[in-house]
Amino acid sequence: MNLDLTEEQEMLRTSARDxxxxxxxxxxxxxxxxxxxxxSPELWRKMAELGWMGLVLxxxxxxxxxxxxxxxxxxxxxxxxxxxxxxxxxxVTGSLPILFAGTDEQKKExxxxxxxxxxxxxxxLSEPNxxxxxxxxETKAVAQGDSFVINGTKLFxxxxxxxxxxxCVARTKExxxxxxxxxxxxxxxxxxxxxxxxxPTIGADKLCEVVFENVSVPQKNMLGELHNSWPVIEKVxxxxxxxxxxxxxxxxxxxxxxxxxxxxxxxxxxxxxxSFQVIQHYCANMWTKVDTSRSILYLAAWKLAxxxxxxxxxxxxxxxxxxxxxxxxxxxxxCHGAIGTTRDHDIGLYYRRAKSTEVAFGNxxxxxxxxxxxxxx
Amino acid sequence: xxFGFTAEEQAFREELREFLRQELGPEHKGRTxxxxxxxxxxxxxxxxxxxxxxxxxxxxxxxxxxMEQLVxxxxxxxxxxxxxxxxxxxxxxxxxxIRIGSEEQKKEYLPKILSGEITFCLGYTExxxxxxxxxxxxxxxxxxxxxxxNGSKIFTSFAGQAHYAWMTVRTDPNAPKRHRGLSMxxxxxxxxxxxxxxxxxxxDYLQYEVFFDDVRxxxxxxxGELNKGWDYLTTALDHERVFMGGTVxxxxxxxxxxVEYAKKTERNxxxxxxxxxxRQKLAQLAIDLEVGRLFAYRVAWLLSNGIVPFSEASxxxxxxxxxxxxxxNTAVHIMGPCGxxxxxxxxxxxxxxxxxxxxxxxxxxxxxxxxxxxIIIAIAGLGLPRP
Ligand SMILES: Cc1cc2nc3c(=O)[nH]c(=O)nc-3n(C[C@H](O)[C@H](O)[C@H](O)COP(=O)(O)OP(=O)(O)OC[C@H]3O[C@@H](n4cnc5c(N)ncnc54)[C@H](O)[C@@H]3O)c2cc1C
Ligand SMILES: Cc1cc2nc3c(=O)[nH]c(=O)nc-3n(C[C@H](O)[C@H](O)[C@H](O)COP(=O)(O)OP(=O)(O)OC[C@H]3O[C@@H](n4cnc5c(N)ncnc54)[C@H](O)[C@@H]3O)c2cc1C
Numbered sequence: 001m002n003l004d005l006t007e008e009q010e011m012l013r014t015s016a017r018d019x020x021x022x023x024x025x026x027x028x029x030x031x032x033x034x035x036x037x038x039x040s041p042e043l044w045r046k047m048a049e050l051g052w053m054g055l056v057l058x059x060x061x062x063x064x065x066x067x068x069x070x071x072x073x074x075x076x077x078x079x080x081x082x083x084x085x086x087x088x089x090x091x092v093t094g095s096l097p098i099l100f101a102g103t104d105e106q107k108k109e110x111x112x113x114x115x116x117x118x119x120x121x122x123x124x125l126s127e128p129n130x131x132x133x134x135x136x137x138e139t140k141a142v143a144q145g146d147s148f149v150i151n152g153t154k155l156f157x158x159x160x161x162x163x164x165x166x167x168c169v170a171r172t173k174e175x176x177x178x179x180x181x182x183x184x185x186x187x188x189x190x191x192x193x194x195x196x197x198x199x200p201t202i203g204a205d206k207l208c209e210v211v212f213e214n215v216s217v218p219q220k221n222m223l224g225e226l227h228n229s230w231p232v233i234e235k236v237x238x239x240x241x242x243x244x245x246x247x248x249x250x251x252x253x254x255x256x257x258x259x260x261x262x263x264x265x266x267x268x269x270x271x272x273x274x275s276f277q278v279i280q281h282y283c284a285n286m287w288t289k290v291d292t293s294r295s296i297l298y299l300a301a302w303k304l305a306x307x308x309x310x311x312x313x314x315x316x317x318x319x320x321x322x323x324x325x326x327x328x329x330x331x332x333x334x335c336h337g338a339i340g341t342t343r344d345h346d347i348g349l350y351y352r353r354a355k356s357t358e359v360a361f362g363n364x365x366x367x368x369x370x371x372x373x374x375x376x377x
Numbered sequence: 378x379x380f381g382f383t384a385e386e387q388a389f390r391e392e393l394r395e396f397l398r399q400e401l402g403p404e405h406k407g408r409t410x411x412x413x414x415x416x417x418x419x420x421x422x423x424x425x426x427x428x429x430x431x432x433x434x435x436x437x438x439x440x441x442x443x444m445e446q447l448v449x450x451x452x453x454x455x456x457x458x459x460x461x462x463x464x465x466x467x468x469x470x471x472x473x474x475i476r477i478g479s480e481e482q483k484k485e486y487l488p489k490i491l492s493g494e495i496t497f498c499l500g501y502t503e504x505x506x507x508x509x510x511x512x513x514x515x516x517x518x519x520x521x522x523x524x525x526x527n528g529s530k531i532f533t534s535f536a537g538q539a540h541y542a543w544m545t546v547r548t549d550p551n552a553p554k555r556h557r558g559l560s561m562x563x564x565x566x567x568x569x570x571x572x573x574x575x576x577x578x579x580x581d582y583l584q585y586e587v588f589f590d591d592v593r594x595x596x597x598x599x600x601g602e603l604n605k606g607w608d609y610l611t612t613a614l615d616h617e618r619v620f621m622g623g624t625v626x627x628x629x630x631x632x633x634x635x636v637e638y639a640k641k642t643e644r645n646x647x648x649x650x651x652x653x654x655x656r657q658k659l660a661q662l663a664i665d666l667e668v669g670r671l672f673a674y675r676v677a678w679l680l681s682n683g684i685v686p687f688s689e690a691s692x693x694x695x696x697x698x699x700x701x702x703x704x705x706n707t708a709v710h711i712m713g714p715c716g717x718x719x720x721x722x723x724x725x726x727x728x729x730x731x732x733x734x735x736x737x738x739x740x741x742x743x744x745x746x747x748x749x750x751x752i753i754i755a756i757a758g759l760g761l762p763r764p
Contacts, residue, residue, distance in 0.1 A: 126714065128723070129644065129645070130644055130713035130714060130715065131644065131645055135645060155714065155715075155723070156714050199718055199721065199723065200718055200719045200720050200721055200724070200728070201717045201718055201719070201731075202709075202717045202718075202719060202731045202734065202735070203717065209723070267505075268507060268508050268509040268512070269508075269509045269512075276748070277764075278748050278751075279748075326706065330702065330738075333738050333742075334741060334742065334746075334747075334748075337507050337508070337742055337746065338502070338507065338531075338532045338742050338743065340738075340742075341578055341579050341580075341738050341739065341742065342576055342577055342578050342579065343577040343578065343579055344576075344577060348579045348735075351579075351735075351738070352579075352735070355706075355709060355717055355731075355734055356717050358710075359713065359714045359716075359717060360714075363710060363713075364710075365654050365710075
């Protein structure tokens, strides 16, 4: 066993932390919460220059050819800094499906542009029925000549309002199981019939409602196999869930760090409030959640990176990290007192995001059900 | 034993409900600044004789017993009635003035509080005096016939709307014990030298910073005896207790809305209310609410019997505020991703749940943090030694 990061990973972490704390201060985070676009094109360009968008893409597509674990380290730093913008949806839920299921042509068309920062992608999966998994896919795509026509409504589509291309998960056939009959399409976001609206979520994270009304997609934009693409999405979701966990762990780490400095510095009754036992216990409990979350994140990420079966570990990770992030941010506000409840203070940014990330890729109930199945129930 | 309400108490509840339904309507959300603060509403309550329901009759109050005050608190909270314009005056300022105010102060302020004309804000907290209120650094120095106030207050609710501040100031910087050098003042918010700056809270509350720069007030600004402010401050907090118990009723209504949602919303072809996990979560909340309600009833009952409920009031506050957080968290959880929406057509209950997820941070911090409330229970209630 070796629980250390490699030297390169340490370097990636340090440089990402330095870069983000300099280039993405909380003033920018706040500004972008209110901003219509919700991201900074300038910062986006700089990130592309660092090679971040192509971090896990093979070199033949202008990527850096690094591993999933490296991406997890980077996302952890992004979560720590709550970096706004379309990195997650472009790189994780956007480029991975193409990497996993795209034809050579599709990969050549899309991936280099992802790496260079020219292209913003997003995945349209969830629907108003609020069901996780293949049962939730009700959006229909029907073949018509050499095109498909898509109809349906997708919710919580990350950054669809600025995306160039939306990967739409649609039902092309009623099968004997919900997993059957699912097909993916690379849809030009400017296609006629697409209506997009940013949803006012508690995390101000630019999740969109996207309505597809008779949207025509040429057959060549089908991604993966006809009717049989749910396994691609499953694989993407496994990675995306852990990628989201990485952001959450980063956010929890930042919340803990912020709290530790605050309780050392804030004095009441002539002493730092961090000298009061109850505050010490809160901090010890918060640290426990953060430390265990980190371990569980790395375990699942390592299994995924190594191609080992990871269903159980991913569910354990998301289930544990959901609760941990909520716990840590709630206690963090409590330790800060009233100042923590103002918009001027950074801790609230994390408190709100803990709730919005909890529901992404399966809330705790959903994860527990997977664990139950995995232990043979 | 008898856990029931009397016929009079029941009748009072019905009367209040009828009025509140008419005035506010069943859909009242009570979360925008306007919903929390409405002078018009306070005046309407005044007309019904429903400001100062617990004050003695000789001062124009309702003279209602504690149990009826509890019923009043419950109905106001249940209907999310906008109480910002009168709540502090009614629950703290008025009762304290009745006890220790001068005749002039009583004549000046009590009738106007009862008619809903004037609003008080509470200036205790300062940048360096949060939980430790005795660390107050705002000073008042006597200059001829006037006190000159310098300093600042923070997190002052409704300071931007208030006519008067009810506030602590340091009048004896040389007192051997810090809390012996404090006095309670009533300060007209229009006095030159006061500036008010709005604070930006996570849930759009009416909260302010207040700065005092050579603010000159008459000698009559002092409430009670000079340098006895600490005693008034600690007893003033007692008056809130019965009313506070009413917050459980607000959570009860919120809970009922979540239950309603679970019954009428289908997921995967089945109402949410048939999902065993959701049933368990809702059942747990129902248990918590029952427990919370009993705390509140017990506080009112103890007060009715002439007993000051230190630990019981503290536990009501801690239990209820933490219940509020669990409730908000579970509500958002049950509603699924759309539960995180703050507004818009897809937001259940117009985003009330997501807003409440933020707002539920307030009560475990404000009005005596839960950490301090637990210390009070341990030391004052259970007789444990100080650390
Ligand atoms: C099964 C078992 C096996 C054991 N085997 C051994 C052994 O082999 N050798 C040996 O030497 N001892 C042994 N012990 C004793 C053990 O180390 C003591 O129980 C332990 O050190 C606590 O001391 P105490 O029981 O006197 O509790 P106390 O020290 O009296 O503590 C009582 C309670 O007060 C709390 N407390 C104390 N101080 C503080 C503080 N400053 N802040 C907050 N809370 C505080 C404690 O956490 C505890 O909850 C054993 C105990 C058990 C239960
Ligand atoms: C919505 C809202 C409205 C408010 N309205 C008003 C108002 O109208 N007027 C007014 O005067 N104030 C108001 N307050 C301020 C409120 O009274 C203070 O927030 C409260 O007194 C706590 O002070 P603080 O926020 O500075 O926290 P701090 O005192 O800095 O405490 C920070 C943390 O340390 C803990 N802590 C502090 N001391 C101890 C100790 N000895 N032992 C253990 N733990 C400790 C606290 O419990 C808390 O968790 C309001 C606050 C809020 C949130």
